[in-house]
Amino acid sequence: MPTFDLQGTRCQRPEGDADCGTEKPLVKPHIITAQGSRAATPPGLKRDVGRFARLTSLLASDERLVQERAEGIRVGLYRLYGELGSGNSATVRLAVHQLTTERVAVKVLDRAKLDHKKCEMLTEEVASMERLHHPNIIRLYEVVESPRHIHLMMEYAPAGDLERRVSREGPLTEADARSVFSQLLAAVQHMHSKKLVHRDIKAENVFFASRSRVKLGDLGFSRRVSGIGEHLTQFCGSPSYSAPELLSAASYRGDRADLWALGVLLFFSVTGRLPFDGASLAELRRHILAVRYRWPAGVGSEPCRELVAALLQRDPAARPSAAEAGRCRWLNGHPPPAAGRSLSLRAAPVTAQEREARARLRQLGVSETTLESHRRRGCHSPVTGLYRMVLHRVCREEEESGGSGKQLWLRGGDRCKQCTIL
Template sequence: MNKFIGKRLDGRYEIRELIGIGGMADVYKAYDLMEDKIVAVKILKDEYSTNEDFKRRFRNESKAIAVLSHPNIVKIFDVSFGDRVQFIVMEYVNGITLKEYIEQQGVVGWKEAVHFTVQILRALQHAHDNGIVHRDIKPQNVMLLQDGTVKVMDFGIARFARDNGRTVSEKAIGSVHYISPEQARGEVTDERTDLYSVGVMMFEMLTGKLPFDGESPVAIAVKQMQAEAPAPRSLNDQIPEGLEEIVVRAMKKDPDLRYQTAAEMLRDIDEFKRNPSILFEYKYFTDDDSENYFDTTDPKYADVDEIVVKKRISPTMQILLAVTGAFVVIAVIALIIFFSALNNPKEDVIVPNLVGLEYEKVITNTEYTDHFEIVKEKEELSDEYEAGIICEQTPEKDKLVKDGYKIKVVVSSGLNTGVVPDVTGKTEDEAVKMLEDSGFTTTVVSLFNREVEVGKVIKTDPAANTETKKSEVVKVYVSSGSPTKEVTVPNLIGKSVSAAKAELESNDLVCGGTTEVDSDKPKGTVVGQSMAKGSVVLEGTSITLEVSNGNGIEVEVKVSVEIHNNSGKKADFVAYLDGKQVATTSAKNGTWNFTVKGKSSKTGQLTITANGNAYASGTVDFKNGTASVGGYQAVPKPEEPSSKPEESSSAPESSSEPESTVSED
């Protein structure tokens, strides 16, 4: 069980369930006892609590959000940077990420994409106006509420654009699929890098695809710097041309050719919303075009041709200048080649994540060895990884280094495990000391028990004499004596298992175990409890939970098939659901009715044959209890002689098949 769940931070924030896992911190749903409301608490992971760089980034996020107040940016309520736990208390957003929504939809309609983009740009405009560049804009960092409101979050690598204390060498890298070319190169970033990321998000929403992808972060980053993205309309021709032009301009490699501010991009989107057929003609510009492009048909440039004519030179001079220019170009190219060969500059590459990979496979994989020197620094026991797995690396992933850089790795020599000592009957202090002397971390849980003396250990979890990882927290259950007061059983239905257990503990009750059952509720959701809510029981009573396995419940759906038989004789019809025979009949014409069974979470494929040949097909939606059949084919004549009297109707092949009836015209 997560060590924070059920605990109170600063005596105020009651942690209820884990709702998000990040690289630097985890996010929990919590209850603010003082304000009587649900909040989100972001807690820096233990392994980073002594890392000054991560602590700085974590504090930087709180500073960044603290100066912002906008309806499209998550609010911050409180921060705490203690020695043991560092956390940020934020607005709790009940929704899904924009990334999850894109994955659900495949392609987001352009009107909806514009609706989301406008809100994101307004949030960024507010941040930029306050001197903050987000630098990690991606759909995973955008929350989508049920009413369509967008909330931008995770300012973990945000930079204060006006902070003179920052150095140019700071190269925080966002997610490679969405970073700007200058960010991938480790250059100084400004507001325009966020706008590039917005362009990538718009591309993904409108096409259902990322503009750049690859087998490794390095390959993707190189494409961000060098490759041209496909035109959005080449992937989805339903995108209005004007909207495509907005995306193309936002994703220009050269920051000077991009939108310079969020407000400027919003103005173009507003123009597009007023007139969806508008053309901006941005797509006719290339990264080599000048910003000072002008249209000579404009009256204010009427004298341009005349000016050019006055400045013309003689043909002879033009030839001499051309020859001279050619020699200069050749000389410059020669010098560039010479000095490039002399200095042999290496390209910038992004350090991959090697932690969790097999060391032997890494050192034989050219994806890594072509760009890096992998050096095993040492082997040591690991709290998390089996023998032979890389458990640490220096430098960390996503750092920008030169091609050929040396990556030092620590390889696991095996799991750091130990046998849990038997501390049953010991006092709390004695038990904790024995366990900690054995290398384990402990947490003490009070439990009502009539048999064990108050203050003595009842049991541990994991149990005594079992081998377990040293990183696992051992729960020490200490007797608090016989229960003396009555408590009311809370409603646990609809909660996650971890939230239900925390609710039981906060009401002085005990979870007596869980049982998985068929249910159409999401997997892991509590759907039943051994004692009904509102029941009055003694404190310490054990409550068993029924938990959904996510498979759905079995339901019956009625299927109707139209029989159009012009052969003049009865034909043999067979119905298959997902390849399994479910019903048969023999008939001339009419409507064939039968039922099929399946899990409420599934959709089944129907196939109907007539005399052994394809006749019709369809689907069964068990969740909504509906079936549709179509694509009817002509019925072939049955083979002669028929073994069945024409006027009789065959029964299903076995008694296990669903009931099948035909009402004939």
């Protein structure tokens, strides 16, 4: 059967497989619990087997669950719900992991719409997300493939995106804008330190995990460069956020284009409108090339305006780097969040969070040996996806409890237990 190889660029158009449909989210999603299911224990499976093995067996043997998988309602260990957004070749849906009850955002790509170029971009997107470990960048948990679709299982940010928030509630206060911008700057600085450029920074790609925590997402146009000063030639991203050199030069530096887009984003956050507009693309292009924008009267402090002016400079070389922008007067006293440590399934756990995550996996029947055996599969392994999800939950619990280490309890049946909430 033809497959899509995320390590290369091969993409063929398969046949068969049912479509996912457009099912609406349910208020109470159906979860296969740890202690039981409507189905009896499959023949040959011990009743005291781990929850992971029991769920895997049920998904393969229970007629109803097999049918739901054929209908595209279930994919791997996830159950899919309603649509969160859509694009030319992909939709984003809400899903629930059936073992952890964790909600995830699923980017669903139709293989039939993936030409060679889009396959290369998908490979680059997955590779970029695999290299990044930062509290302000959307995390990739797992990649699940079916005959007709490819599913990227990603961290879900439930509070919407920046564009929607500003459109509904108006501009951010300068204090809120400073908090948001500081987090985004930290995310971009982390990307650039890994020799990655985003190339599609815009309000629609800034997601709120909570009222004050933001995540930079959608790395579909991201690119790894040989050096941060490497020049690129592909035009991509939203025209309103495009740097002048993308519109006038044969090549551009991706990191400097990212900093320009951050300047546009900051202006939008504090004013509620984009700095450059026009009745046509040609007029928009003229305004960007002339760096022609105007602040509304009484909006934006002098330090804030200074930072925007520094980022929106016609000459790319004159723009500050992400690290330099972080030392500006407006952000003084507001240090950005630190990057996370790259994690390995093979290395012995170093942090308390990793030790806790692995302890919870053992309670599910996933041993250290199993983790090691799935290491080579990377994001294509359901065990790797489970580990990343559990570790992310542990870190989130610690953050929400103020670092006290207090465990948060989940509602619902036997899942309301400390350290066994999965």
